[in-house]
Amino acid sequence: MDSATCLAIAQRDGCEVTALTVDYGQRHRVEIACARALVRARGVLDHRVVRVDLREIGGSALTGTAEVPKDRSSAAMGNEIPVTYVPARNALFLSLALGLAEVVDAGAIYIGATAVDYSGYPDCRPEFLAAFEALARVGTARGIRGSPVEIRAPLVALSKAEIARTGAALGIDYGLTSSCYDPSVDGAPCGRCDACQLRRKGFSEAGMIDPAQPRT
Amino acid sequence: MDSATCLAIAQRDGCEVTALTVDYGQRHRVEIACARALVRARGVLDHRVVRVDLREIGGSALTGTAEVPKDRSSAAMGNEIPVTYVPARNALFLSLALGLAEVVDAGAIYIGATAVDYSGYPDCRPEFLAAFEALARVGTARGIRGSPVEIRAPLVALSKAEIARTGAALGIDYGLTSSCYDPSVDGAPCGRCDACQLRRKGFSEAGMIDPAQPRT
Numbered sequence: 001m002d003s004a005t006c007l008a009i010a011q012r013d014g015c016e017v018t019a020l021t022v023d024y025g026q027r028h029r030v031e032i033a034c035a036r037a038l039v040r041a042r043g044v045l046d047h048r049v050v051r052v053d054l055r056e057i058g059g060s061a062l063t064g065t066a067e068v069p070k071d072r073s074s075a076a077m078g079n080e081i082p083v084t085y086v087p088a089r090n091a092l093f094l095s096l097a098l099g100l101a102e103v104v105d106a107g108a109i110y111i112g113a114t115a116v117d118y119s120g121y122p123d124c125r126p127e128f129l130a131a132f133e134a135l136a137r138v139g140t141a142r143g144i145r146g147s148p149v150e151i152r153a154p155l156v157a158l159s160k161a162e163i164a165r166t167g168a169a170l171g172i173d174y175g176l177t178s179s180c181y182d183p184s185v186d187g188a189p190c191g192r193c194d195a196c197q198l199r200r201k202g203f204s205e206a207g208m209i210d211p212a213q214p215r216t
Numbered sequence: 217m218d219s220a221t222c223l224a225i226a227q228r229d230g231c232e233v234t235a236l237t238v239d240y241g242q243r244h245r246v247e248i249a250c251a252r253a254l255v256r257a258r259g260v261l262d263h264r265v266v267r268v269d270l271r272e273i274g275g276s277a278l279t280g281t282a283e284v285p286k287d288r289s290s291a292a293m294g295n296e297i298p299v300t301y302v303p304a305r306n307a308l309f310l311s312l313a314l315g316l317a318e319v320v321d322a323g324a325i326y327i328g329a330t331a332v333d334y335s336g337y338p339d340c341r342p343e344f345l346a347a348f349e350a351l352a353r354v355g356t357a358r359g360i361r362g363s364p365v366e367i368r369a370p371l372v373a374l375s376k377a378e379i380a381r382t383g384a385a386l387g388i389d390y391g392l393t394s395s396c397y398d399p400s401v402d403g404a405p406c407g408r409c410d411a412c413q414l415r416r417k418g419f420s421e422a423g424m425i426d427p428a429q430p431r432t
Contacts, residue, residue, distance in 0.1 A: 048272050048273060049272065050268065050269055050270070050272045050273060051267070051268070051269045051272075052266065052267070052268045052269075052312075053266055053267045053268075054266070054315070056264050056265065056266045056267075057264060057266060057312065057315050057316045057319055058319055059315070059318060059319030081357050081360070085357065086315070087314070087315035087316075087317075087318030087319055087356065087357070088311050088312075088314040088315035088318060088355065088356060089315070090355065091307075091310075091311035091314055091315075091351060091355055092308070092311040092312060092315065094307075094311075095304050095307035095308040095310075095311045096268075096273065096304075096308060098303070098304040098307055099270070099273050099275070099302070099303035099304035099305070099307075099308065100273045100303075101303075102275060102303035102304060103273055103274055103275030103303055122354070122355055122356055122357060122359065122360050123355040123356070125354070127354045128351070128354045128355040131347070131350050131351040131353075131354050131355065132351055132355075134347050134350065134351075135307060135344070135347040135348055135350075135351050137347075138338070138341070138343045138344045138347050139304065139306065139307055139338055139339040139344040139347065139348075140303065140304060140338055140339070141297050141301065141303070141338060143338065144297070144338050
């Protein structure tokens with residue numbers, strides 16, 4: 001949902017988009033198939049799917065066999081880093097995007113990080129994104145040439161309801177997206193993990209129907 | 217050679233080492249076998265080899281089919297970023313190391329980056345390493361808890377000769393290491409790429425014999 005909305009915003013901004021999906025051994029692999037369908041629907045011509053085997057590093061319920069927490073309260077989401085945290089995941093994603101930006105000569109990286117209705121991951125916060133932009137200035141050929149890559153996180157200060165409304169206004173079909181951390185084998189969302197709860201809250205507050213609702 | 221020396225320094229510093237090797241589709245894959253032999257010889261009990269398919273991103277002679285430059289002058293090495301530059305490679309390596317540091321609860325990451333006898337890559341410079349350390353402070357659970365991971369680059373200001381002497385004094389068997397960007401199928405170094413030239417210069421200036429010399 002967040003990445004899809006972010007893509008729509010990049011297109012609205014007039015960007016010629018190169019899309020990057022990371023296949024990191026996530027249990028919610030259905031999001032990779034969703035990404036393929038989404039970029040096709042949005043007319044993105046260049047889509048890279050990079051494989052990184054984070055199971056070798058471990059440490060997360062999203063790449064291992066630990067249980068994905070269900071029915072966490074919103075207070076808990078605000079106060080604890082959950083076991084679904086993939087250590088340094090956004091640093092990894094942004095590093096891959098930075099390499100790709102160097103190769104395709106992109107001036108900006110869009111990332112759907114959000115720090116409002118979120119699970120409390122440290123690497124979704126504005127200070128992290130600013131630190132990565134500083135890294136990009138000194139660590140790349142583009143930066144050395146004086147035209148560093150910008151990091152744009154247009155969702156960072158938006159609520160999930162605002163994200164849903166923004167994407168809908170830009171024509172995103174959320175039926176092509178998947179947010180669940182623990183979907184069934186056929187990709188159906190569990191309805192109870194943090195991601196499902198935050199998504200439901202967003203659609204509900206926006207007064208919208210989620211076209212990819214969990215089964216009842 | 218640099219990673220091996222860096223490992224010896226970490227051990228000298230009293231660290232209990234978790235070793236990380238990245239299999240990123242490099243044409244000099246022999247370095248992965250070397251890393252396995254080296255960590256065994258040094259008594260490192262935990263060695264992770266993480267696969268990342270950077271060929272999907274491309275943009276480097278080290279992951280593609282472009283020719284590795286041979287016989288570059290040292291003036292050229294100081295002034296141009298060569299085609300062997302893998303875009304944002306050290307950001308990627310350090311991001312993976314940062315994730316691993318979170319998982320094994322490591323207080324420091326050692327990286328064998330050097331900015332003296334080197335190919336002119338932007339992501340080997342001290343300002344890049346400092347920017348990554350700043351990123352680690354804000355982007356990890358450890359950082360949030362107030363015990364951020366340090367980035368240590370003990371070779372960054374050393375010449376290749378100083379690196380060779382330091383490693384030898386710490387018992388590194390450089391016969392177990394490989395530096396060449398374009399080895400033959402059996403792993404023999406080419407003797408002419410930047411890495412071979414810098415290595416030869418280092419051993420020569422140190423008055424040492426390289427146990428892994430190219431064939432004559």
